[in-house]
Amino acid sequence: KPGELRDQLPTGCPEDPQSYAEIFRDVEQLIFPALTHWASPNFHAYFKICGSDPSVLADYLCSSLDVIGFSWVSAPAATELEQVVCDWMAKLLGLPECFLTSSPGGGVIQGSASESALCALIAARHAALEGLEGAEREEKAAKLVVYVSDQTHAIAEKGCMVLDIPHLRVVPTIRGKADSDNYGLAPDDVARAMVEDRAKGLVPFCLMPTLGTTSTTAIDPLRKLVAVAREQPEHVWVHLDGAYGGAAAVCPEYQHWLDGVEGCDSICINTHKWLLVSFDASLLWVKDRGPLVRALALDPEYLKNEFMQSAPNYKDWQVPLGRRFRALKLWFTFRRFGATGLREHIRRSVALAKQAEELLMKDGRFKLFVRARMGLVCFYVAFGGRELNEALLRR
Structure with a gap:
């Protein structure tokens, strides 16, 4: 809920230095639970951010x-x-x-x-x-x-x-x-x-x-x-x-x-x-x-x-x-994956979208909104009307 993390944190900067152990404890106990984890395989709200180890190292x-x-x-x-x-x-x-x-x-x-x-x-x-x-x-x-x-x-x-x-x-x-x-x-x-x-x-x-x-x-x-x-x-x-x-x-x-x-x-x-x-x-x-x-x-x-x-x-x-x-x-x-690795990543994403589309088409509970393209699959629940689909989206 809005304000939940703020309520658990001090209202002012600490006067004295704190240890990394204390800081990372709060990261694990307070920050991580309050995040929407874009890197999670279960994240489907938006187009995902798609980082990698070499990119993280370079950012460091x-x-x-x-x-x-x-x-x-x-x-x-x-x-x-x-x-x-x-x-x-x-x-x-x-x-x-x-x-x-x-x-x-x-x-x-x-x-x-x-x-x-x-x-x-x-x-x-x-x-x-x-x-x-x-x-x-x-x-x-x-x-x-x-x-x-x-x-x-x-x-x-x-x-x-x-x-x-x-x-x-x-x-x-x-x-x-x-x-x-x-x-x-x-x-x-x-x-x-x-x-x-x-x-x-x-x-x-x-x-x-x-x-x-x-x-x-x-x-x-x-x-x-x-x-x-x-x-x-x-x-x-x-x-x-x-x-x-x-x-x-x-x-x-x-x-x-x-x-x-x-x-x-x-x-x-x-x-x-x-x-x-x-x-x-x-x-x-x-x-x-x-x-x-x-x-x-x-x-x-x-x-x-x-x-x-x-x-x-x-x-x-x-x-x-x-x-x-x-x-x-x-x-x-680009150096770590090479052009071959980048292409393989794109092709695998497209293939997974097609696989998901095929599974949905075989299941009578769902209908496609448009045919799958790239890595996006647009579908909706075939029964229950707009009200049910909007309720599922809110969840």
């Missing part, structure tokens, strides 16, 4: 080193290793070269898909308003529209709230219209919405399709959606949210889900959801780093150094200044 080392890699000069190895692991992952996913460090774009590790989406929106808005000033800038900013589906994660709405983007157009999905029996975003519905909004004097500037929605792992038809965006009179930034499903593309048989990705302006994949990396590690790639860096770069005197122009400064790719040495746990994990 990261905390021990305690470097803050906001610029190359502040932590050269942290900066360059981040470039390396982002490129490794991009190549595993089959992303085009425009997302590699050697291109005008590149990758960066954010804390979560929410942060990645926020940075994408910042870059998109900057690109839409760049060169405008004063009343002209304010007038256009008030007309900007972001397009999502009714299955898009709340990160889009949160980003619009934070950035005060006035218009979020939520396009309804229809089962089977754009994604077999699932709830994908139909390109013609997006095109129609953009036409309607332009007729009202609004300005479409960002489209956020999803590869693997939170509720049903729907896959939006990326290539067709990119085509809709490119048909608009002004550039529409396309940000692909592949936080969960994008990881599957490390397996060649699932890379067709990324068909059309070369047309995206930015892509996000959470390695902590399905690639054996502990939270937090969301990879964001941009095709052109320019809009993002120009929107976020700030160089006070105490941060200036002789390498600012010759080496990347990841502080300019994110909202905060400080950043952890997250690349270390990706490097440890």
Whole structure:
């Protein structure tokens, strides 16, 4: 119950030092019982965090080193290793070269898909308003529209709230219209919405399709959606949210889900959801780093150094200044498991989902909501109606 742990802990900091034995006793007796254990095999409330021994060890080392890699000069190895692991992952996913460090774009590790989406929106808005000033800038900013589906994660709405983007157009999905029996975003519905909004004097500037929605792992038809965006009179930034499903593309048989990705302006994949990396590690790639860096770069005197122009400064790719040495746990994990191990993990997850689906289909007490895809199985109790199913969910 809320407040139960607080009631068992002192109201103030202890005056004298306490032993590790005392501290760990309280961890076992007070903290562990009051946790929702995301690592438990019985945890099914959300997409699981999927850590591993090498990732945990690397996180320990990261905390021990305690470097803050906001610029190359502040932590050269942290900066360059981040470039390396982002490129490794991009190549595993089959992303085009425009997302590699050697291109005008590149990758960066954010804390979560929410942060990645926020940075994408910042870059998109900057690109839409760049060169405008004063009343002209304010007038256009008030007309900007972001397009999502009714299955898009709340990160889009949160980003619009934070950035005060006035218009979020939520396009309804229809089962089977754009994604077999699932709830994908139909390109013609997006095109129609953009036409309607332009007729009202609004300005479409960002489209956020999803590869693997939170509720049903729907896959939006990326290539067709990119085509809709490119048909608009002004550039529409396309940000692909592949936080969960994008990881599957490390397996060649699932890379067709990324068909059309070369047309995206930015892509996000959470390695902590399905690639054996502990939270937090969301990879964001941009095709052109320019809009993002120009929107976020700030160089006070105490941060200036002789390498600012010759080496990347990841502080300019994110909202905060400080950043952890997250690349270390990706490097440890990718080396320890190898590409083969990562693919085996994905394939085993998919196989287990299919096995669960088959068992449910043989049991008359259950029905499938949509067919299993990736590692998610959506089902409900066939009798008792909505009331029984909601009661079971509450339990």
